[in-house]
Amino acid sequence: xxxxxxxxxxxxxxxxxxxxxxxxxxxxxxxxxxxxxxxxxxxxxxxxxxxxxxxxxxxxxxxxxxxxxxxxxxxxxxxxxxxxxxxxxxxxxxxxxxxxxxxxxxxxxxxxxxxxxxxxxxxxxxxxxxxxxxxxxxxxxxxxxxxxxxxxxxxxxxxxxxxxxxxxxxxxxxxxxxxxxxxxxxxxxxxxxxxxxxxxxxxxxxxxxxxxxxxxxxxxxxxxxxxxxxxxxxxxxxxx
Amino acid sequence: xxxxxxxxxxxxxxxxxxxxxxxxxxxxxxxxxxxxxxxxxxxxxxxxxxxxxxxxxxxxxxxxxxxxxxxxxxxxxxxxxxxxxxxxxxxxxxxxxxxxxxxxxxxxxxxxxxxxxxxxxxxxxxxxxxxxxxxxxxxxxxxxxxxxxxxxxxxxxxxxxxxxxxxxxxxxxxxxxxxxxxxxxxxxxxxxxxxxxxxxxxxxxxxxxxxxxxxxxxxxxxxxxxxxxxxxxxxxxxxxxxxxxxxxxxxxxxxxxxxxxxxxxxxxxxxxxxxxxxxxxxxxxxxxxxxxxxxxxxxxxxxxxxxxxxxxxxxxxxxxxxxxxxxxxxxxxxxxxxxxxxxxxxxxxxxxxxxxxxxxxxxxxxxxxxxxxxxxxxxxxxxxxxxxxxxxxxxxxxxxxxxxxxxxxxxxxxxxxxxxxxxxxxxxxxxxxxxxxxxx
Numbered sequence: 001x002x003x004x005x006x007x008x009x010x011x012x013x014x015x016x017x018x019x020x021x022x023x024x025x026x027x028x029x030x031x032x033x034x035x036x037x038x039x040x041x042x043x044x045x046x047x048x049x050x051x052x053x054x055x056x057x058x059x060x061x062x063x064x065x066x067x068x069x070x071x072x073x074x075x076x077x078x079x080x081x082x083x084x085x086x087x088x089x090x091x092x093x094x095x096x097x098x099x100x101x102x103x104x105x106x107x108x109x110x111x112x113x114x115x116x117x118x119x120x121x122x123x124x125x126x127x128x129x130x131x132x133x134x135x136x137x138x139x140x141x142x143x144x145x146x147x148x149x150x151x152x153x154x155x156x157x158x159x160x161x162x163x164x165x166x167x168x169x170x171x172x173x174x175x176x177x178x179x180x181x182x183x184x185x186x187x188x189x190x191x192x193x194x195x196x197x198x199x200x201x202x203x204x205x206x207x208x209x210x211x212x213x214x215x216x217x218x219x220x221x222x223x224x225x226x227x228x229x230x231x232x233x234x235x236x237x238x239x240x
Numbered sequence: 241x242x243x244x245x246x247x248x249x250x251x252x253x254x255x256x257x258x259x260x261x262x263x264x265x266x267x268x269x270x271x272x273x274x275x276x277x278x279x280x281x282x283x284x285x286x287x288x289x290x291x292x293x294x295x296x297x298x299x300x301x302x303x304x305x306x307x308x309x310x311x312x313x314x315x316x317x318x319x320x321x322x323x324x325x326x327x328x329x330x331x332x333x334x335x336x337x338x339x340x341x342x343x344x345x346x347x348x349x350x351x352x353x354x355x356x357x358x359x360x361x362x363x364x365x366x367x368x369x370x371x372x373x374x375x376x377x378x379x380x381x382x383x384x385x386x387x388x389x390x391x392x393x394x395x396x397x398x399x400x401x402x403x404x405x406x407x408x409x410x411x412x413x414x415x416x417x418x419x420x421x422x423x424x425x426x427x428x429x430x431x432x433x434x435x436x437x438x439x440x441x442x443x444x445x446x447x448x449x450x451x452x453x454x455x456x457x458x459x460x461x462x463x464x465x466x467x468x469x470x471x472x473x474x475x476x477x478x479x480x481x482x483x484x485x486x487x488x489x490x491x492x493x494x495x496x497x498x499x500x501x502x503x504x505x506x507x508x509x510x511x512x513x514x515x516x517x518x519x520x521x522x523x524x525x526x527x528x529x530x531x532x533x534x535x536x537x538x539x540x541x542x543x544x545x546x547x548x549x550x551x552x553x554x555x556x557x558x559x560x561x562x563x564x565x566x567x568x569x570x571x572x573x574x575x576x577x578x579x580x581x582x583x584x585x586x587x588x589x590x591x592x593x594x595x596x597x598x599x600x601x602x603x604x605x606x607x608x609x610x611x612x613x614x615x616x617x618x619x620x621x622x623x624x625x626x627x628x629x630x631x632x633x634x635x636x637x638x639x640x641x642x643x644x645x646x647x648x649x650x651x652x653x654x655x656x657x658x659x660x661x662x663x664x665x666x667x668x669x670x671x672x673x674x675x676x677x678x679x680x
Contacts, residue, residue: 003265006300018297021269023262213297214273215280218536222353226538227331 001026001188002047002078002157007056009046015054016042018212024157029179029189031199031220033233034209040192041083043209044161047190048073048080060157074103077156081149083165085142089135093126093145096134100149112152119148122178140171147178151187158182159190164198176202196233200224208233248496248560251367251399252360255507256562263563266507268302270535275299278541281326284319285543305510305533306521310544316346316486325349327539337385338485345385348485349539355394357536358488361505362395365494368503368560369479370454371425373400378418380428381459382408387489388459392427395491401425408432411439422451430462430470430478434602435666437473447474456481458490461549461570461588465595466602467499480569484549487532487542493567501554501566508536511567512544513553516574527552529574530567548574550586576674578608580615583652587674590619590654593645599627599638603664610678617654619646622661 002024010016016039024030034040045051047058049070058065060078068076079100088096097119101112120127123144129137134145143163150158160179164172172195180202183189193199200206200220208216208229216226223229250256258266278285279296288309289296299305315324316338322329332349350358371377377396381388389407396403404421406414408428415436417423426433433455440447455470455478462480470478481494482502492509493502504511513528514521522528530547534540550573554566572586579585587606594600601622609616619642627634635658642656 005265005268019272019300021265021272023265023269025262213276214269215276217269217273218353222356225353225356227327227351 001061002190003057003059004047005057005059007043007046007058008054009042009051009056010054011042011051016212017046019056020209020212020214022207022214022217024188024190026156026188027183027186028205029183029191029203031196031203031206032190032192032209033194033196033199033206033223033229035194035232037211038209039212040209041161042212044080044159044190044192047159048078074153074155077154078159079150079153079155079157080159081146081161081163083161085139085146087134087137087142087145087149089133091134092131093134093137094130096145096149097126097152101152101154103153115152115154119151122151122181123148140167140175143167143171143175144178147175151182155187157188157190159192161192162194163191164193164195172198196229197224200229249367249372250562251364256364256503256564258507258563260563263506264302267510267535270507271302271305271510271533272299274533274535274537274541275543277326278543282324282541284315284324302510305512305544308544310519310531310546311542312546313346313486313548317344320344321347322349325539326537326541327351332539334390336387336390336485336489346486348387351538354488354538354540357508358391358491359394359398361488361491361508362391363398364505365481365491366392366395366399366401366425366456368494368496368562369456369481370477370497371396371399371401371456375399375424375454376402376404376422376451377425377427378404378406378414378421378423380406380408380414380426380432387483387485391483391489391491392456396427411436412443415440415443415445418450418452419445424451425454425456426452426474426476427456429459430457430466431460431666433457433470433474433478434466437470438662438666450475452476455479456494458482461572463588463591463595463602464569465592469602482549482567482570484547486545486547487534488537492532496558496560496562498558498560500558501568503558503560503562503564503566506564509534511553511565513551514546516548516550516577522552524555525552527568527571530570550574578606578617578674578676580608580617580652583650585617585650585652589650590646591673593649594619594621594642597638597642597645599623600642601661603662603666604673605664606674608674608676608678615678617652619654619656620659620664621656622664623658625661628658628660 004022007017007020032040046053097116101115125141163175176198191199200223203220206220206223207214275296279289331351333352334350336348338346379392383389393405455476458481467478479495483490483492493504495502510533512531514531516529530549530551532545534542549570551567551570572588576587594604595602604621607618639656647653
């Protein structure tokens with residue numbers, strides 16, 4: 001559903017992504033792993049249209065994203081959960097969620113209400129906090145809110161940027177469970193993560209980014225078994 | 241069998257019937273990653289790319305591959321033993337060596353993932369050839385450094401079949417075990433299958449009384465006629481499969497039960513057909529040298545490896561539903577190419593013609609000599625007993641027919657001698673039927 005060919009992107013004269021090619025099939029979780037500065041966030045931002053690609057093509061659901069502005073993207077069925085949550089702190093949980101469903105407002109109030117209900121089922125803690133200001137939530141709760149807010153747009157593709165950042169291991173587990181559940185609901189997930197082990201454990205396939213290049217790609221199980229990946233990205237996990 | 245009624249089975253249906261556009265995307269992704277890895281990890285490739293000023297980060301399209309230099313058997317020898325490995329030796333879990341059909345051996349390595357991929361690809365080839373988990377597979381390829389035995393072995397185990405790792409040789413014992421263990425599939429070289437048929441006759445074993453249903457043959461070129469003879473004499477469906485240790489081993493390509501060309505596992509290998517002399521791509525459908533680039537190998541990636549095997553690409557869709565393109569059976573090796581009176585002649589061309597003629601056997605030798613500064617080719621071919629002991633007239637007719645056909649199709653005149661049935665040497669492994677006596 002998403003096809004990227006020879007994508008080059010960066011900031012000003014700086015070329016961060018060098019000829020990236022990748023694809024995501026419907027109903028897959030694809031993990032992008034790599035160290036700091038490998039170009040993971042640049043990749044997501046370029047897909048989302050926040051950064052303009054220098055060359056190459058991005059095709060989503062048979063449309064060239066080069067001509068699509070960021071705010072049109074949710075209407076096409078692609079939403080992004082940005083790094084660091086970026087919830088609207090002065091708004092309540094419920095207001096945040098409803099804002100996420102803005103692009104589907106035409107479906108009517110009843111549809112919005114049922115989607116809201118669905119998010120509360122997926123994230124029971126959000127129901128408890130529905131009238132609380134988003135800024136008062138814990139990190140894990142904010143991450144769930146950010147994901148719930150994205151799901152309100154009824155996306156077919158959801159892009160997650162570092163959902164585990166700054167969260168306690170137990171909370172990370174819970175977040176990843178929800179991500180796996182999203183796939184089971186038929187969503188397609190593009191997951192950018194530094195926590196390579198957690199990401200590859202739930203992913204179907206993965207791409208390993210190093211200095212703006214895809215150095216390895218393949219089935220997630222193969223990447224977990226790859227010795228280069230183990231040394232570079234999984235080593236720290238073993239010591240912990 | 242009618243192909244419409246046949247139930248096609250696949251080992252990895254999603255991959256084997258992949259949409260061609262999706263396949264090309266996957267190939268591009270994998271090629272880019274492979275080039276990047278060999279460009280950074282293998283000094284040989286890094287220097288090669290540097291010398292032609294090719295930036296391995298800049299490949300944008302599969303067709304750009306033709307800008308890259310070839311890798312040859314000599315390159316493997318020059319970097320003997322570990323020079324072309326793309327991972328440190330501690331990541332390598334298996335080492336094989338090429339069969340050394342021509343000269344010094346070469347070394348190849350596999351990571352755990354490589355072995356896993358290899359096993360799956362062999363399981364695909366076995367499934368395509370009709371073999372399944374209920375089969376008893378007799379593997380009469382040599383086990384050891386040669387990739388044939390172990391490659392097929394693990395693939396067959398992955399399928400869940402019962403594997404008899406009998407290895408090559410001791411034909412009588414092979415047949416005894418085939419009878420007693422009720423082998424339903426035989427894996428070996430096609431010439432060895434024919435030798436088994438001969439020995440069965442000597443032993444008074446009726447092949448129709450065996451459980452044998454399928455034969456998977458590879459590791460040497462063979463002809464359609466030879467397939468028919470194997471099918472008939474052993475009462476099986478013989479399929480061809482292809483691989484070479486330099487790019488992996490068996491599992492690179494294999495025939496489905498249509499028996500009309502070998503499906504290349506294109507999600508793991510990129511195949512090109514080039515003219516062995518000019519090294520330019522041949523016109524679509526033309527015969528040329530097979531050039532293979534690996535897309536997923538970790539320990540031993542190969543960029544544009546010249547296999548020296550001759551084939552042509554078949555791009556028409558196959559009734560079996562696999563979307564992978566096919567190669568025609570290997571029709572010979574570029575090193576077997578004989579230049580006779582300035583004409584390029586492949587022994588397999590002669591083979592095909594011989595086997596088209598009523599009364600001949602699929603066993604022959606080619607003797608090339610130089611007489612009075614001129615090349616002279618003599619074909620020794622076995623004929624059925626009835627002809628051999630018949631009047632001279634019938635023999636003369638056959639010789640004339642063979643001579644005429646060879647002369648018209650090869651453009652070279654040759655001598656033909658008929659020999660008695662089973663008087664020429666039979667081969668256990670790879671056969672060599674050309675005797676070149678020219679001192680060049």
